[in-house]
Structures are given as C-alpha cells and as structure tokens.
Amino acid sequence: MTAAQSLPSHRLARLSLAPHSVVPRRVDGAWWPRSRDLLVELPLLIGELPRGWGQITGVSVNTEMWHASPGRMLVANHVVRLHRTSGSHGRHVLCLLSGQARGRRDLLVVPPEVDAADAEPLMAAAAAGLR
Secondary structure (H helix, E strand, O other), rough: EEEEEOOOOOOOOEEOOOOOOOOOOOOEEEEEOOOOHHHHHHHHHHHHHHHHHOOEEEEEEEEEOOOOOOOEEEEEOEEEEEEEEOOOOOOOOOOOOOOOOOEEEEEEEEEOOOOHHHHHHHHHHOOOOOO
C-alpha cells in the first residue's frame, strides 16, 4: 500500500460537478488533473468531492491514461482500491465507488495536456449533466 504524499494546500483539483439529480446521466462531472501521476492527483480529487458522495473505497482507471500505480493507496487515512481497465472504451472516464451504499459516480477525465481553451468547454458540458 502506498501513502499519498503531503501536498501544498494551495493545489486544488480542477473539478466541475453536475448538480444532484435522480435522473441517470452518463457522467457526474469532469476532472482535469495536472499530471498523469495518480498517486499525486487522486488524493486531490477525493479531497474535493462532496461529502454526500460518501467515502470513496474504490476507483477504476484506464491503464492507458495513467502512469503505473499500486493496487491500493491510503488517502486521508482510508484505503482506496485501484482497479485497472484497458482498451479504448472508457479511456477518459474515472469511476469512483463508495462503500456506503451511495453507489458509483463517473467523471470525464480531461487529459492534463489539453489546454484551457479546449478543457473548459468539456468541463462545462459535463457539469451541465450530459445524459
């Protein structure tokens, strides 16, 4: 298990979430990480999620999108299991799993190399609640 490094508090996740709804949607928002290092980026993301999403216990990530990562890591004193998927289907989606019967949330992942002019409209569309 890997413990997340202590990071400067001024680094916040670039995150845009869709409003709460009972209507199913394809994605629950968008995340634009600053790098492909999941050990650095994931704790920032989890720290910015709404409390109503519950404690994140598992995350599914596409192996083509991220640098190598362990099977689990410690984030805010909780173990988060990392599940790796492959293939082009879901390459730009991160699946967050909550162990508190709050289910699953999917976030569109905007690659870190994308510039702001292209990333911001994608994030706004995801936050508008793509269905």
